Amino acid sequence: MPTRSQTLAKANALRGMFETQGAVLVEPPILQPAGTLLDLYGEDIRARAYVTSDALRGEQMLRPDFTVPVVQMHMADGAEPARYTYAGEVFRRQEHDPDRANEYVQVGYEVFDRTDPAGADAEVFALIASALDGLPVTPVTGDIGVLMAAVDGLQTTQRRKAALMRHIWRPRRFRQMLHRFAGQTPIPATRAALLAGDVITDAPLIGLRSAAEIGARVQALHDDAAAPPITGDEVDLIEALLGLRETLPFALTRLHDLAMDLPAISSAVARIDARAQALAARGVAIDQLMFDASYGRSQMEYYDGFVFGFRAEGRPDLPSIAGGGRYDALTRRLGQGAEIPAVGGVMRPGLMLELEAAR
Amino acid sequence: MTLKLGVPSKGRLMEKTFDWFAARGITLERTGSEREYAGRVEGIEGIGLMLLSAGEVPRELAAGNIHLGVTGTDLVQEKLALWDQQVEPLAELGFGHADLILAVPQAWIDVDTLDDLDAAAAAFREKHGFRMRIATKYHRLVRDHLRTHGVADYALVDSQGATEGTVANETAEAVADITSSGQTLRANHLKQLSDEPILQSQATLWRSRVAEMDSGDEQALNALLARL
Numbered sequence: 079m080p081t082r083s084q085t086l087a088k089a090n091a092l093r094g095m096f097e098t099q100g101a102v103l104v105e106p107p108i109l110q111p112a113g114t115l116l117d118l119y120g121e122d123i124r125a126r127a128y129v130t131s132d133a134l135r136g137e138q139m140l141r142p143d144f145t146v147p148v149v150q151m152h153m154a155d156g157a158e159p160a161r162y163t164y165a166g167e168v169f170r171r172q173e174h175d176p177d178r179a180n181e182y183v184q185v186g187y188e189v190f191d192r193t194d195p196a197g198a199d200a201e202v203f204a205l206i207a208s209a210l211d212g213l214p215v216t217p218v219t220g221d222i223g224v225l226m227a228a229v230d231g232l233q234t235t236q237r238r239k240a241a242l243m244r245h246i247w248r249p250r251r252f253r254q255m256l257h258r259f260a261g262q263t264p265i266p267a268t269r270a271a272l273l274a275g276d277v278i279t280d281a282p283l284i285g286l287r288s289a290a291e292i293g294a295r296v297q298a299l300h301d302d303a304a305a306p307p308i309t310g311d312e313v314d315l316i317e318a319l320l321g322l323r324e325t326l327p328f329a330l331t332r333l334h335d336l337a338m339d340l341p342a343i344s345s346a347v348a349r350i351d352a353r354a355q356a357l358a359a360r361g362v363a364i365d366q367l368m369f370d371a372s373y374g375r376s377q378m379e380y381y382d383g384f385v386f387g388f389r390a391e392g393r394p395d396l397p398s399i400a401g402g403g404r405y406d407a408l409t410r411r412l413g414q415g416a417e418i419p420a421v422g423g424v425m426r427p428g429l430m431l432e433l434e435a436a437r
Numbered sequence: 438m439t440l441k442l443g444v445p446s447k448g449r450l451m452e453k454t455f456d457w458f459a460a461r462g463i464t465l466e467r468t469g470s471e472r473e474y475a476g477r478v479e480g481i482e483g484i485g486l487m488l489l490s491a492g493e494v495p496r497e498l499a500a501g502n503i504h505l506g507v508t509g510t511d512l513v514q515e516k517l518a519l520w521d522q523q524v525e526p527l528a529e530l531g532f533g534h535a536d537l538i539l540a541v542p543q544a545w546i547d548v549d550t551l552d553d554l555d556a557a558a559a560a561f562r563e564k565h566g567f568r569m570r571i572a573t574k575y576h577r578l579v580r581d582h583l584r585t586h587g588v589a590d591y592a593l594v595d596s597q598g599a600t601e602g603t604v605a606n607e608t609a610e611a612v613a614d615i616t617s618s619g620q621t622l623r624a625n626h627l628k629q630l631s632d633e634p635i636l637q638s639q640a641t642l643w644r645s646r647v648a649e650m651d652s653g654d655e656q657a658l659n660a661l662l663a664r665l
Contacts, residue, residue: 120568121592125580173518173577244559244589251555251587268549268631281543281626285604287561295547295560 080431085183088427089165092185092209096163099205101187104162106147108169112137115146118380118411128169140169145380145405145422146412148188152420153413159191165427178397179428186402188422190409195419196349199384199404200356202423206388206400207362209425213433214391215399219326220373222246222403223383224333224346228319231342234259234308237298249320249375256316261307272296273303315340322371326354329369353384380408384421390433399433400425439485440650440657443497443506446474446488450640453532454507461664481664483657492516494643499523501648504658511537511615511638515575524643528665533640535615537575540627542604549631551586554611558590561610572596572609575635579613582635601625 080088097103109130115123116137127142141147144164152160165185172178187205189198207217229242238259245251257263271277283289315336322332333347350369358364374385383404390396402423410417444465445451455465464479465486476486487503494508495516507530513520541548548557558569569591573579576593583591594609601621603609613635616622622629642665650658 116592120589121580122584124576124593125584176519241556241559245587248587248589254587266550266631272546272549277546279543279546283544284542284626285610286565286607287542287545287557287610289544291557291560291564292545292547295557299547 080428080435084431085428086165088431089183089185092425092427093163093165095209096161096185096187096205099161099187101161101163104148104151104164105166106141106144106151106164108141108167109138110141110147111135112139114150114412115139115142118146118408125173126170128171142170143168144184144186144424145188145408148186148422149405149409149412149420152188152190152418153409153416156190158418159189159193161190162188177395182426182428184424185427186422186424188420190418190420192419194356195383195404195421196352196356198419198421199353200360200362202402202421203357203384203386204360204362206402206423206425210388210400210430213399213430214437215388215433216368216391217386217388218368218370218373219384219386220370221346221350221384222374222381224343224350225319225371225375226382227343227346228316228340231340232308232312232316234312235302235305237302238305238308247375249372256308256313259308260310260313262310262313265303269299273299311339319343320372322369324369326357326364326367326369329371330354349383374403380405382407386423390429393433396429396432397426399429439483440505440654440661441485441487441503441648442478443487443489443494443503443508444476445491445494445507450491450507450533451488454530454640457530457532463661463664481657481660483653484661495520495524498643498645499647501645504645504648504650504654505661506643506645507640508643509533509535509638510641511535511575511578511636513641513643514636515578518577523646525646526641527644527662528642530640530642533638535617535638536634537578537613537615537636537638538629538634539571539579539611539613539632540601540616540622540629541611543623543626543628545628551583551588551630551632554630555586555588555590558588562590568592569611570594570609571611571613572600572603573613574600575613575615578635586632601627 112129128140129137131137148162167181168184169181172180187202189202191198225246229239232239242252242255245255319336322329324332330351337344337347354364374381381403385403387398387401390399400423404421406419409420444454458465462480466477468475468477474488476488478484478486489497491508492512494506495513497503498506499517513524517523548554561569571591572594574597579593596603600612600614602625603612
């Protein structure tokens with residue numbers, strides 16, 4: 079295991095590499111207000127981050143990542159385009175796996191640039207790939223945007239699309255909902271009774287949720303029952319998309335085929351195409367680069383376009399050595415009306431040293 | 438050395454535990470006054486009794502301060518991460534049955550499953566600007582359960598007692614709590630969701646995997662195991 083000073087020295091060297099690319103060094107505080115993170119991630123973040131509090135500032139979290147504070151800082155007063163780098167500890171609760179570190183050093187690079195998204199994606203990926211050069215790691219890429227475009231293009235109600243979109247980062251739940259909207263799973267008996275008007279109650283209404291809200295959901299359930307199911311063909315197309323795992327050139331061929339039946343994904347596919355060219359222009363060997371359409375779906379739910387990660391070969395016990403992605407929607411949510419396309423990635427110098435030592 | 442057995446210090450849980458051991462020829466007794474938390478074991482050699490709050494038993498087992506303890510599955514799983522690496526269940530005692538369940542107002546005719554709860558939570562957040570609040574003291578168990586089942590847009594609020602009252606008081610929209618008969622729920626105009634409970638709990642005799650034992654302790658444990 080590398081010592082802390084070795085890890086920090088490695089982190090500084092990596093950060094220096096990003097600084098020579100023109101990145102500005104930023105140092106967000108370790109204690110972050112909990113409100114923003116809770117608002118973004120919901121209750122799940124409490125299982126992943128350490129929460130503390132004081133009487134004056136209320137709940138604070140030990141930063142579980144740098145991206146959110148960097149985005150907040152940029153949206154508050156950043157000039158554009160902007161490139162940032164940082165290095166420091168992040169803290170993650172580990173309640174299920176004692177072998178995973180709960181405190182480790184991350185080095186990251188974030189690009190806020192609206193001129194050339196494909197170029198920015200390729201820039202972040204290629205810089206991190208070059209820093210990892212010589213280590214036994216394998217990259218995998220994906221794109222959450224193409225799946226979102228596919229959902230958006232379904233021939234069904236807005237409400238169903240919104241429900242699917244909301245669960246895009248929860249693969250199991252997403253699939254359950256898709257099959258239910260396609261009429262492929264039976265309606266629970268209690269739901270059928272409700273729709274038949276057989277559920278009545280004389281219980282007093284308690285709590286904040288009003289009778290109007292209950293009525294609105296009952297109406298929504300009636301509307302949903304009356305709407306035609308999502309067709310089996312469309313379900314098959316989504317399944318085919320989710321199951322797509324090929325090297326990038328083959329994946330693109332398949333994506334162009336899928337776009338014939340699912341024209342809504344055409345522009346998302348065009349963006350993947352442009353990114354592939356930008357990656358190739360930066361010397362990335364795209365013929366060997368894996369594209370996995372489901373990659374990144376069970377991680378933090380702010381990526382909405384390009385996603386990538388680097389796994390250690392023969393070490394499935396290790397978490398990703400590096401990873402990142404595009405998070406345009408996050409800048410919108412934290413920007414109070416403003417937005418800017420953004421992409422970034424992080425590396426774990428401690429794990430990199432571990433891999434170097436094992437060679 | 439004696440093998441230390443931790444038992445709930447009051448109420449029906451204590452009485453029923455005493456009865457359970459008595460049925461196996463082991464007499465557990467509180468010594469001194471009613472208020473004194475010391476005890477005596479007769480009918481078996483080398484075991485000492487410690488009377489503890491049921492909620493402290495998991496922690497004492499995990500710390501190795503007691504070798505054996507009686508408490509509910511719910512408390513062990515809530516309080517101990519990787520509980521099965523720290524304690525081992527030796528016997529289910531057949532009482533103290535309780536389910537950890539989710540409950541919502543009976544008037545919510547549109548909510549019967551976790552699926553419904555998730556949809557209602559999404560609409561609630563949109564309407565009220567904050568997440569649907571679920572009052573509980575079982576944070577870890579409830580959060581794990583809701584994550585596994587893909588429920589989003591909720592927030593857990595801490596409630597260490599009178600949890601069923603939080604909805605009427607408008608400090609929560611739903612509750613997750615232990616129930617045995619459901620009477621308290623009904624009295625508070627709440628209903629249980631129809632899905633499987635989050636956890637089915639009962640009083641259980643646990644062995645600490647970390648408490649140190651000498652040969653005398655092992656003898657005492659084997660003698661006890663032979664009676665179970």
